[in-house]
Amino acid sequence: MNQRIETLVNNIEKIIIGKRESILRIIAAMLCGGHVLIEDVPGVGKTRLVTALAGSVNGKFNRIQMTPDVMPSDIVGFTMINPETRKFEYREGAAICNFLLADEINRASPKVQSSLLEIMDERQISLDSNTFTLPRPFMALATQNPVETYGTYHLPEAQMDRFLIRISLGYLMPSEEIRLLDSSYSEEKENLEHVLTTDDVVVLQEDVKKIFIHTVVKEYIMNIISATRSNENIKLGISPRGTLGLRLGISPRGTLGLSAMSKAMAFIMGRKFVTPDDVISVAACVLAHRLILSPNRTEQYATQKAAIDEVVKNTQIPVVG
Numbered sequence: 001m002n003q004r005i006e007t008l009v010n011n012i013e014k015i016i017i018g019k020r021e022s023i024l025r026i027i028a029a030m031l032c033g034g035h036v037l038i039e040d041v042p043g044v045g046k047t048r049l050v051t052a053l054a055g056s057v058n059g060k061f062n063r064i065q066m067t068p069d070v071m072p073s074d075i076v077g078f079t080m081i082n083p084e085t086r087k088f089e090y091r092e093g094a095a096i097c098n099f100l101l102a103d104e105i106n107r108a109s110p111k112v113q114s115s116l117l118e119i120m121d122e123r124q125i126s127l128d129s130n131t132f133t134l135p136r137p138f139m140a141l142a143t144q145n146p147v148e149t150y151g152t153y154h155l156p157e158a159q160m161d162r163f164l165i166r167i168s169l170g171y172l173m174p175s176e177e178i179r180l181l182d183s184s185y186s187e188e189k190e191n192l193e194h195v196l197t198t199d200d201v202v203v204l205q206e207d208v209k210k211i212f213i214h215t216v217v218k219e220y221i222m223n224i225i226s227a228t229r230s231n232e233n234i235k236l237g238i239s240p241r242g243t244l245g246l247r248l249g250i251s252p253r254g255t256l257g258l259s260a261m262s263k264a265m266a267f268i269m270g271r272k273f274v275t276p277d278d279v280i281s282v283a284a285c286v287l288a289h290r291l292i293l294s295p296n297r298t299e300q301y302a303t304q305k306a307a308i309d310e311v312v313k314n315t316q317i318p319v320v321g
Helices: 003-012 020-032 046-056 072-076 110-122 174-180 184-188 198-209 215-233 252-268 276-290 295-300 304-313
Strands: 036-039 061-065 078-081 088-091 099-103 124-127 130-133 139-144 165-167 246-248
Touching: 003 020, 003 046, 020 046, 020 139, 020 165, 020 198, 020 252, 020 276, 036 046, 046 061, 046 099, 046 139, 072 110, 110 124, 110 139, 165 276, 198 252, 215 252, 215 276, 215 304, 252 276, 276 304
Parallel strands: 036 139, 036 165, 061 099, 099 139
Antiparallel strands: 078 088, 124 130
């Protein structure tokens, strides 16, 4: 594994137990300059993981607790007249930072959710004919509880597509949860040290872009993507009707995301080239949340992840020399 990434992972694991795979994926998303949606039940450490990542990098971290009364100006900022100069001045919102945590994003109104679209895609804020560029690196991380629906607003597909990955943490193993009972883990949160600077992250992001990806691996990525777009025309032999049953396939943004995450995973593992295993390891977290299953075919899959797993399983793995 890359030495600097190993140091970062070890630092995060001081307060996050038993979630190394999730930590690696969220770091890979950071190296791609992408955004992360953490979807899981309450109390499994979603917010704590984001706080640990931001605390390990010497950057500005802002957290906003999403509720129905949050306004777009709380995120993007606003302009007001300075009584002394009698000129309009910009007052920064929560988005002017390196790491933005939108906690329980599905509790914010659709108007507030829409204010994040330009921020996540263009890394800028357009307000009153002015454009404000966000600092580098910038990463939006959101959490949501998929179980409770009362008082929540479903994230639209356009918003979901802007998240590079969606991950779930899940419960700890009993042995890991016993370690969690050690009081030192709660104390470590306050003493977490910075092991990377924002400049370090920008350099690492540029290094990831240089990772080589062979034409054969690119074709493998496209075969996976194309399988989700073919819908009723593709015969995979995975149901009595022999069809995939997807209403919306993967967008070109998803194709770029899968390629970028594959490069990031190769970099993390200390390689200068991408292998099919890198693609397979991140396919579900990059692609699953971008799918929409056909209403009359949802009995085929328990989850969107199951559909992607089936597509990957039925896509021939290339041999790269």
